[in-house]
Amino acid sequence: MKLANESRFLMCPPHHFGVEYVINPWMQGQINGADQDLASRQWMQFHALMSNYAGIALMRAVSGLPDLVFTANAALVCDRAAVLSSFRCPERQPEARYYADWLSEDGFEVKTLPPGTLFEGAGDALFDRGIATLLWFGYGYRSDAAAVPHLQTLIDVEVQELRLCDPRFYHLDTCFCPLEGGYLLYYPPAFDGQANAAIKSRIPADRRFAVAEQDAVHFACNAVNIGNKVILNYATSELAAWLVSCGFDVIQTPMSEFIKAGGSTKCLSLRLDES
Numbered sequence: 001m002k003l004a005n006e007s008r009f010l011m012c013p014p015h016h017f018g019v020e021y022v023i024n025p026w027m028q029g030q031i032n033g034a035d036q037d038l039a040s041r042q043w044m045q046f047h048a049l050m051s052n053y054a055g056i057a058l059m060r061a062v063s064g065l066p067d068l069v070f071t072a073n074a075a076l077v078c079d080r081a082a083v084l085s086s087f088r089c090p091e092r093q094p095e096a097r098y099y100a101d102w103l104s105e106d107g108f109e110v111k112t113l114p115p116g117t118l119f120e121g122a123g124d125a126l127f128d129r130g131i132a133t134l135l136w137f138g139y140g141y142r143s144d145a146a147a148v149p150h151l152q153t154l155i156d157v158e159v160q161e162l163r164l165c166d167p168r169f170y171h172l173d174t175c176f177c178p179l180e181g182g183y184l185l186y187y188p189p190a191f192d193g194q195a196n197a198a199i200k201s202r203i204p205a206d207r208r209f210a211v212a213e214q215d216a217v218h219f220a221c222n223a224v225n226i227g228n229k230v231i232l233n234y235a236t237s238e239l240a241a242w243l244v245s246c247g248f249d250v251i252q253t254p255m256s257e258f259i260k261a262g263g264s265t266k267c268l269s270l271r272l273d274e275s
Helices: 036-053 095-105 145-155 193-202 213-217 237-245
Strands: 007-011 054-058 075-078 081-084 109-111 125-127 134-139 158-163 176-179 183-186 208-210 224-226 229-232 249-252
Touching: 007 036, 036 054, 036 224, 036 229, 075 095, 075 145, 081 095, 081 145, 095 109, 125 176, 134 145, 134 176, 145 158, 158 193, 176 224, 208 237, 237 249
Parallel strands: 007 054, 081 109, 134 158, 183 208, 229 249
Antiparallel strands: 075 081, 125 134, 176 183, 224 229
């Protein structure tokens, strides 16, 4: 049964998924190491879960673009506008036109940043779920701080910059997960001191949970939150208990093959109904 106010997400089937190059630490030693049959089963299980709680739109997989499956990196969506990603890594740069075509065909006004301004969509730009006009922005590895004034202009929102400092957590959504009601999961060692101070100043202590490294390296912060559902790869008993105490249902679904490429449930889905 879907939720009353149904959310909508974009996903891409893993027909051409694999680890074919190294652009993040998770890919080290994993070239051709992902089990494609298992990846397909994991993706189908995740897709079925998502379909219980949200509408799912699909885009076509493209041969030669193994990371197209990570649709969270397509763009930052706000109302019916989509600020298209400008990828840092040459291996991913060809993805942008396929994302742009899909978003345009779906009725979004596709906007682009000035040439050379690096920005990787909802991998590094996440709306707060308690402060309606706040966008959290991670930079340092894939996106640049130079994107901030352009985002502020294009979507008319306050942007809180957060510098990332652990290359394992190269996108914000690998170590930071805003939840409904203004709650937050995050991994403090992934951020510099100024970023941690900003997080603490904006999110009350009783609404933020600093995950342990065991949760962080199993991509617990790379979770999908739909209403009171939190869908993730793995959660320790401590994290699961905290989420339940805050009113969330915790749904764990294995994502081992996608983690070899540096992503989990959040990376595999782009929320299309942001406003």
